[in-house]
Structures are given as C-alpha cells and as structure tokens.
Amino acid sequence: MRFGFINAFSVQLGATLAEGATTATLEPGVAVALDDASADRVYPLVLAERDVRGIDVRREIIYVTGRSGDDVTIQRARETTTDQEWPAGTVVEYRLTEGALEALVQQGDSPVAGVAAQSQVTVAIGPLDLLSGADTAVVSLPAGLLLFADSVDIVVADSDSPGGAPEVEVGEDATNNDTLLASTAVTVTAPGERQVEAPATPHGVASLRAATTVAGTGTTLTAWVVVRGYVMEL
Known part of the structure; x- marks a missing residue:
C-alpha cells in the first residue's frame, strides 16, 4: 500500500458519517483532489472535533481508497484510532500521519x-x-x-x-x-x-x-x- 500526499487539504463533512459507515460525503467540489485514491494508493485523513482553543478533543484517522462525486470510500479507525459517528460540518483534513511517515521512510532493496x-x-x-x-x-x-x-x-x-x-x-x-x-x-x-x-x-x-x-x-x-x-x- 502506498500513500498519497496533498497540500493544504482541510474541508468539512457534507453529511453525517455514521459509526461503521465506509462511505463519507465531503462538502461539494473538494473530493476531486482525491481522484486517484485506490486500495493501492490511500490518502490518510483525520476527522476531528476541536475545543475553543482549536485543540483536538477527539479524532479518527481514515484512509481514502476511492472517490465518486462528493463521496469517498474509506477505511475506518486507522492507526489505533476509534470508529465513531461524526456530524455534518466536522473538520476533515489531510495530515502526515505516523503510518504515512513510516511507509515513506521505510528502507527497501536498492540498486x-x-x-x-x-x-x-x-x-x-x-x-x-x-x-x-x-x-x-x-x-x-x-x-x-x-x-x-x-x-x-x-x-x-x-x-x-x-x-x-x-x-x-x-x-x-x-x-x-x-x-x-x-x-x-x-x-x-x-x-x-x-x-x-x-x-x-x-x-x-x-x-x-x-x-x-x-x-x-x-x-x-x-x-x-x-x-x-x-x-x-x-
């Protein structure tokens, strides 16, 4: 599995994401940036609820594996986070997660x-x-x-x-x-x-x-x- 990278991607859920759901709806027009997501090239996104100081009080890491219109297919509860329900308007943003960094710097066979x-x-x-x-x-x-x-x-x-x-x-x-x-x-x-x-x-x-x-x-x-x-x- 490979990781895709995207700059300054911070959007909102366009509809409630129920616990266990594997399709998320993003706000209109933004999912096109994830158009090449697949099971072999995933994008790590973070769903987050923040307090008045802008600090996360709960979060869930998801991997985007596909896109159709404003909907993205996702893998839930990645990297030790918990599958939770998230309301429409929840912040969804790309972050360089521990899993993506480990994959990026993992050494392989080299000529x-x-x-x-x-x-x-x-x-x-x-x-x-x-x-x-x-x-x-x-x-x-x-x-x-x-x-x-x-x-x-x-x-x-x-x-x-x-x-x-x-x-x-x-x-x-x-x-x-x-x-x-x-x-x-x-x-x-x-x-x-x-x-x-x-x-x-x-x-x-x-x-x-x-x-x-x-x-x-x-x-x-x-x-x-x-x-x-x-x-x-x-």
Whole structure:
C-alpha cells in the first residue's frame, strides 16, 4: 500500500458519517483532489472535533481508497484510532500521519549502496486559481528526501463559465520555477477533467512549486497540480 500526499487539504463533512459507515460525503467540489485514491494508493485523513482553543478533543484517522462525486470510500479507525459517528460540518483534513511517515521512510532493496528506495507517492499542490496570473502553491519534502517525478497532472477542481487560455508552470521554487513543467496552457475546463504532462527533468527535487503564469477568464476556474513519482532517501 502506498500513500498519497496533498497540500493544504482541510474541508468539512457534507453529511453525517455514521459509526461503521465506509462511505463519507465531503462538502461539494473538494473530493476531486482525491481522484486517484485506490486500495493501492490511500490518502490518510483525520476527522476531528476541536475545543475553543482549536485543540483536538477527539479524532479518527481514515484512509481514502476511492472517490465518486462528493463521496469517498474509506477505511475506518486507522492507526489505533476509534470508529465513531461524526456530524455534518466536522473538520476533515489531510495530515502526515505516523503510518504515512513510516511507509515513506521505510528502507527497501536498492540498486545503490547506502541509498534507500522508497514507495511511489502522489503529491497534490493547490488548488490554484487559474483566473489569477500570479497564484502559487508550494510543498516541501522532509529533509533528506528527493522526489523523482513520472508525470505532472492538472486536475480541474471547480469551474463556472471558464474561458481564455490560462497557463501554469511547475518547478522547485521561485528561482527554478519551471524545472518540471514550463508554462503550459490548461486545456481542460470541467470539474474532474485531467490533463497529463511529462516532467521536463528526470532529476530529483526537494520541493515543488506550482504557479499560474497566464490568467484565464470566467467566474471560477481552479485546478490541482498533481505530481506522481517516487521518493528516495539519500
């Protein structure tokens, strides 16, 4: 089992999640970011009730294994947490859990002495506002890890009367801004549509930065940039 990674994912339940239920409904339009979830690539999410100080008073870790519309298929009570009922409006957010970290740094057989080969990962960046000519989102990997990208996907999260010809770029930082994807026109416009691009470099990167370089037109147009590949601990 591999773990997917997603940046700044904090949403709410769209309906009550009963104890024992294996399908959760999220607020409209956000589940598209988990579109590639499967039994082999899961996303660890945390359901949490917080006090007035913002501190968790109870929580449950779930693994997302699939998505259909606003519904996600889940495994309950992961990583020693307890299966519980959660009301609509409960916070649901991605957290890098102990289980995901252990899988990320677990050493396997490697063709290079002293280098740890790692499982494949998926990193979602955004969502980006494609109607802004300067929107950015950044993800940094833990120290000592490099990501080797196999593909760069652009997945539309939300749209309303989209137009124009927005473009995005993907790199490591503001200086090396297009090492993975030079400024590229986004040709998909409907929520859930995916555009697949090949990364511009075979080399590993320690951080990811996605940015809108040319603004589109319309009322709403947002998209996630999803980088698939594998990480190595050097």
